[in-house]
Amino acid sequence: MAIWARMVLVLLAGTLPATPVLAAKPSVDIACSSLAAVPALRDAEVTALSMQPEGGRCVVEVEAANGKALLRQQRMLEVLTQHACAAPAEVSVDDTRLSLQLRLPKHCAARGSRDLFAGEGVAWKPARGVSPHYPPAAVQQGLSGRSLLKALIDAQGTVAAVIVETSSGHALLDEAAVDELRGWPFVRAEAESTVPELTIVRVPMRYALVE
Incomplete structure (x- = not known):
């Protein structure tokens, strides 16, 4: 695939339903x-x-x-x-x-009585003006794929931590997606009076090279 191929990147973001992080399970002490x-x-x-x-x-x-x-x-x-x-x-x-x-x-x-993910899920979206970048090394190697990430967003819209839920099949793309997401500020899609201390957000990133 030519290095100068046109680059297309699709970013989709959504918020998972709230998950009680402090709720004990029968199998967990x-x-x-x-x-x-x-x-x-x-x-x-x-x-x-x-x-x-x-x-x-x-x-x-x-x-x-x-x-x-x-x-x-x-x-x-x-x-x-x-x-x-x-x-x-x-x-x-x-x-x-x-x-x-x-x-x-x-x-x-x-x-244990505190629920960090209390209430319904809060919809977050990337702040206006942020955009992902196709890793130059991935372009040179002709790599493409889709990384599905999970991020913890705090009450201020800051990304506190990110993990890869599903790999793109290329460590280079996964790591680039994680590095990008870590630096993005998030804003609430709708005004809310209160927000949980943490919200789980699932973010798919698809990198595709098109000739």
């Missing part, structure tokens, strides 16, 4: 109930993710196929922990094994 939403916020390149109580706190262990995915998952877990527990998690990373262990603060379960 109370110590881990604060991260009950984590299974739905797992990066596509994370090969293993488990949660178990240990010494009165929740311990999350993650393994990934590459370092970028591990960092994306780490950021997602750290944001959820900070919001759920009002305190940072303890994180240890093994770069050799591409794995990490995250330990929630003690007594985090005491905040």
